[in-house]
Amino acid sequence: MAFVPSKIKKHKSEMEVSLNLTSMMDMFTIILVFLIKNYSTEGALITPSDYLHLPFSQIQKAPEKGLDVVVSKQVLMVNNEPVAPMADVVTNNPAIVEQGVIKPLREKLLYYSSQSKKMEVDYGIKFSGKVTIQGDKDLPYSELVKVIRTCGLADYPNLRLVVYRKTD
Amino acid sequence: MAFRPSLRRHMRMENTDLNLTPVMNLMVVMIPMLLSGSQFIKLGIIELNLPPAAGASVAGKQTTALPKEEQRSLDLTISITARGFYLSSALTVLHGKDATAPSGAQAGTAGPTIPAKTDGEYDFAELSKKLLEVKQKAQGIFPDADAIVLQAEKDIKYQTLVDTMDAARMIEIDGKVVELFPRVALSAGVM
Numbered sequence: 001m002a003f004v005p006s007k008i009k010k011h012k013s014e015m016e017v018s019l020n021l022t023s024m025m026d027m028f029t030i031i032l033v034f035l036i037k038n039y040s041t042e043g044a045l046i047t048p049s050d051y052l053h054l055p056f057s058q059i060q061k062a063p064e065k066g067l068d069v070v071v072s073k074q075v076l077m078v079n080n081e082p083v084a085p086m087a088d089v090v091t092n093n094p095a096i097v098e099q100g101v102i103k104p105l106r107e108k109l110l111y112y113s114s115q116s117k118k119m120e121v122d123y124g125i126k127f128s129g130k131v132t133i134q135g136d137k138d139l140p141y142s143e144l145v146k147v148i149r150t151c152g153l154a155d156y157p158n159l160r161l162v163v164y165r166k167t168d
Numbered sequence: 169m170a171f172r173p174s175l176r177r178h179m180r181m182e183n184t185d186l187n188l189t190p191v192m193n194l195m196v197v198m199i200p201m202l203l204s205g206s207q208f209i210k211l212g213i214i215e216l217n218l219p220p221a222a223g224a225s226v227a228g229k230q231t232t233a234l235p236k237e238e239q240r241s242l243d244l245t246i247s248i249t250a251r252g253f254y255l256s257s258a259l260t261v262l263h264g265k266d267a268t269a270p271s272g273a274q275a276g277t278a279g280p281t282i283p284a285k286t287d288g289e290y291d292f293a294e295l296s297k298k299l300l301e302v303k304q305k306a307q308g309i310f311p312d313a314d315a316i317v318l319q320a321e322k323d324i325k326y327q328t329l330v331d332t333m334d335a336a337r338m339i340e341i342d343g344k345v346v347e348l349f350p351r352v353a354l355s356a357g358v359m
Binding site: 029061063064135 | 185188191192195198199202203205210211212213214215216217248320321322323324325326327329330331333334337338354
């Protein structure tokens with residue numbers, strides 16, 4: 001018997017070829033759900049850099065807002081404005097450090113605290129005296145104490161040390 | 169010319185598909201947005217409260233702010249040195265097992281309560297255990313049985329300090345977390 005062409009295929013019309021997007025949609029949905037799950041509305045508090053590696057801690061307390069003091073390897077900053085180079089702080093340069101108090105930092109902090117106190121009088125926003133310290137993990141204790149002492153003297157006694165949370 | 173039948177006769181039912189293009193557009197926009205906004209590193213904070221206006225130049229004020237002389241306090245202090253941890257309270261200094269002062273050495277040169285490990289690492293687990301012993305003895309006797317003061321040598325790194333705070337804050341025994349000394353203060357004095 002001779003070869004009989006397929007009767008089904010004979011009547012099959014040219015079908016439009018379309019990409020099957022269903023699996024891609026599945027993937028995107030999973031990624032989207034995952035990203036929304038760990039999306040934080042608070043925004044990033046810090047910008048990590050080569051000169052600032054925060055220490056790790058097991059504490060589970062969530063960060064809160066306060067005046068930002070950054071103590072990196074290179075420079076001391078308040079609210080992202082450079083205040084003093086760390087080299088002068090470490091060497092106790094008398095123009096910068098006096099009796100373990102970092103003078104430019106104290107002036108800056110006093111300026112911010114006076115502004116905040118004015119806000120408290122004018123608008124009723126309470127002055128909390130909170131300052132968040134972002135210190136590099138290799139910072140020696142002597143330098144940290146200088147910063148903390150200066151904060152204490154400049155009306156910011158409530159210190160918050162910012163750390164990376166260990167997740168294990 | 170005769171009537172020509174409509175060509176629609178041959179038209180097949182089209183395979184109706186959902187138009188996914190707008191959903192795709194949404195995904196393509198939202199995924200980069202969420203990726204850029206999400207935090208993969210979780211931040212935390214350690215609270216450290218100083219008495220207002222404490223410091224070297226107002227030391228006089230500080231002493232007047234501490235009344236209640238008759239109340240006995242523990243004043244537990246951890247001193248972090250390159251050789252290890254020294255534990256001390258208002259009453260005594262704890263000594264380690266092999267901390268008997270070598271013959272001829274002065275009393276102050278006794279070894280640390282918890283010596284550093286041989287590779288130079290600090291023994292935080294041992295510190296937590298020791299603090300648990302202290303806590304169990306001090307609980308209920310002293311009013312400041314949840315407070316601890318840290319002091320350190322000037323070269324001690326910030327990370328070591330934070331690890332010591334962690335070790336002093338709590339200890340995990342058989343999966344249960346026992347609180348030790350969560351109220352941490354830093355001593356202004358640098359050794």
